Amino acid sequence: MSMLSVRRPTRAVQVGKGVAVVLLLFFTLFPAYWMLVSALDARAGLGTSFLPAEPTLDHFRFVLTEGGFDVFLRNSAVVALATVLVSALLALLAAVAVARFRFRGRLQILLMVLVVQMVPLEALVIPLFVQVRDLQLLETLLGLVVVYVALALPFGIWMLRGFVAAVPVELEEAAYIDGASWGRMFRSVLFPLVAPGLVATSIFSFITAWNEFLFAMTLLGGATDSYTVAIGLRSFFGQFSNQWGAIMAASTLITVPVMVFFILVQRRLASGLTAGAVKG
């Protein structure tokens, strides 16, 4: 608890911190580490060892060919990308509206955005299943994208609202004085300044689309060719329930892209979150 203290930390505090760091690293990294070790071990499941007993890449080869993960990964990438692009655009437009304009119904809309975030997916899955069915979009990736955009939107609006509000109005007015139109001001002043917020929002919609399970399972049904990674993994587990090496290799393939992405953008993510979450 020597946080932000002006005094020099005592030795005991230093040791305590060291222990805490070690424990934390263990807790955060062990699952990923264990996943990787099992994925690389030809003897995974046959004995317990903390380093690959028989290192191999066969599991990866297997899941990418016979396991069908080449297709699942591609499907997920397409779905995630489409979701990110569409939801970022829609969220930005809406965020500008609620942050920059005072109009009747603004408060109600903000409340609605806050409230729909609370709605459990399980409540939406039945009617959306029927709705997507009526649109004849069951078993298609498009049907999934449409739903994911809706799921990602409320959080995106809520977060970007903070970013837009944080841009000083004076900057905008300066642009108008220079004779810029609203559209030009939007492009050259507002947009660059909220870009970090867009990154944060995009990460959230990306995760939503990449990780989502319930709708993928319900809306894609038996269309194995359109499976995303989450339900692809479930179907793979059903088939090879005891081949833990292969299951972990598949899990690694699903996790690594997200992980790299996360670690790369972590600084922006932090600033994005605080700006969006805190600045009212």
Next chain:
Amino acid sequence: MSSTLPVTAPAERGTTSAGAGGRRGRSWVARTRPWLLLAPGLVVLVVLMLWPLVRVFLFSLQDYGLPQIVSGEQEWNGVDNYVEVLTSAQLWAVVLPNTIGFAALAVTATVALGTAVAVLLASLGTLWRTVVSSAIMAAWAMPAVTGTYVWIWIFDADRGVFNHVLQTLGLQDQPVNWFTDRWSFYAIVLLNVVHHGFPFVAVTVLAGLLGVPKELLEAAEIDGAGAWRRFFSIIVPQLRQVFAVVIIMSTIWDFKVFAQVYLMPGGAGTNREVLNLGVWSYVESFGQNRYGFGSAIAVLLTVMLLAITVVYVRTILKEDEL
């Protein structure tokens, strides 16, 4: 996507005469611009979130099964579904305690651990802060589905590393199947959910912590306030908004855990002891074709979450802050 652009185009063209924002110009364009900007998003939210919410409520008042879905006929049965849900012993003995108890535990654990980690991070040097925050990013990045399978593998009865270590250390003679008991089942779910959820809290609270003016803390320290005191009397009030957000978000997420339960051995309905509201609604609807009954359960879950939202919105987010 590209077809949303034409909608905003007239607004852009009209701006030259309208002036900045909605504060100066009172023209038609200025008044409608916010609505034009909002329109695409609102349409999506209304069509894909609000209308389905209305429909799930309508379904919950019907005997809505496979024949009704296929034929499109409606068989209204009033509040029968609700009566059945609310009089079900399952609901009171198993499902509600699992849902609410788990969410309470998970939110507490996530927020407590996340805050502790944020405090720890704030006190570390640059190098270690980078190392530790990269590690928690890795935990955050692990998708719920893969994370769940990794935890299942770790706790697998016969070949999992957890039982192996316990047996090597002589702490247990026989492998234990951790998935059959309600408490150990949810302990694993808790581990899974906290592991995935605390990084969000840590990162958010850390950012807030770094924004707390140093002078305040220094002054308090010179006045002799201890570390705990400084934390609760200076930092917590400063970060009220931050905590509000992380608690709201964690509550939303933890009430709705689905994959983390559904994918666990026995979690998809075989082990009735571990059902929560979400899984119960799903297996009744899509397993038993009782979409009306499942909808009633879903409505119950929604009402509970909305109640929580209202409480939060009223107590923490004041109107003028919106």
Next chain:
Amino acid sequence: MRRHFSTRATTAATAAVVALVAAGCSGPDGGGEGGGATDAEGQTLDVWIMQGTNPSADTFFDEVGAAFTAQTGAELNVDFIEWADAHDRFVTSIAGGTTPDVAETGTTWTPEFADAGALAPVGDHVTQAGLDGDLVEGLVDAGTYEGELYGMPWYAGVRALVYNTEIFDDAGVEPPTSWAELESAAQAIQDEHPDKIAVAVPGDAEFTVYPWVWGAGGEVATLEGETWTSQLDSPASQDGLAFWTGLAEQGLSSAGATTWRETDVLDAFAAGDVGMAVMGSWTPGAILEANPDMEGRFAAVPIPGQDGGIAPSVLGGSHLSMFSTSENQDLAFAFIELMTTGEFAEKWGEQAGYFPGQTSLLDETLESTDPLVAPFAEQFVDGGASVPVSPAFGAVQARATTSTMMQSILSGSSDVATASRSAAEEMTSLLNGGS
């Protein structure tokens, strides 16, 4: 599809959807105009087959596809789906109107799907093809709903007791012929190999449970007039359940098995970790596929009755059913006929270890002397039984009534009497159309 949407495309968001739909819906499944089965050029027949039945299913269906195209001109598109979530997937696709043209349906599901109006009757096609009279009776009965045949008998299977001969030799025991012998054999194996699973008692595999209920003289459910009554909690049934779960209680199974499905049993057995288990006639091939070292190291016997004899085991199997969404039913039946008769039916049975659904082919198989076929054939003929033939039994399976009972007993959270009573209550209610 574009026309269908244009009336609603009043907003930007739906306009976007339309654009994407229009781009994405030019799939190959168009066509579907009448046309005889033999002239179906350009059409595609979508088929769902259960995964894991036949280890060489991929090559098998490549051959079938080629033959089918040669015969009809149409393409065959086979999707393999998991037994474990097949029921949910069928139901969801029926609700969503996305059913395939033809699918393999478990015999207990066919009446349920017919009841939901999802299947097209095949009786007329069967008569036209001159196949009636040559179909295995039990499978015809299971595929008949309200007097109409909805499921074309494809294959039947039965579970018997499969054991690891090496482990049995090590422990110096013989394959059991009664429950007392089974228990003492398991005990001997446990003493010899404490690290192995003497007898696998899986918690999530209902068809491995019923033989013990029947073997003790109990019943799963009985029909009186129009009313079903589950007998899982009768004293005899409880006896059988107590014996079977008692093996696990004595530590002769494994803690992990409490959440095992049949595929887990298979994996553990193939790895050589299991002394004996109730396994299907289709598993020998799969065992060898998973671990070729098992060649010659396992054998099968009929499931022993309580005091000798044979305990009845579920005569399971699959139909090929035609869905009412199928646009070209002649084409669909051409495929069904190709699969269930002659060369391909025989080959499937051999590769997968199943008994064909055509009587003329079945008789041949039953005379087999193959040591991994004969015991199953004996079980099939002398110890075959059926689970309740009711469209509602699918609901019982989906609710996992029996597995729930087994898991609660095996995990120790409930005793046989209590668990079987609540399972019986639930089953009775579901079978009579309740919930």
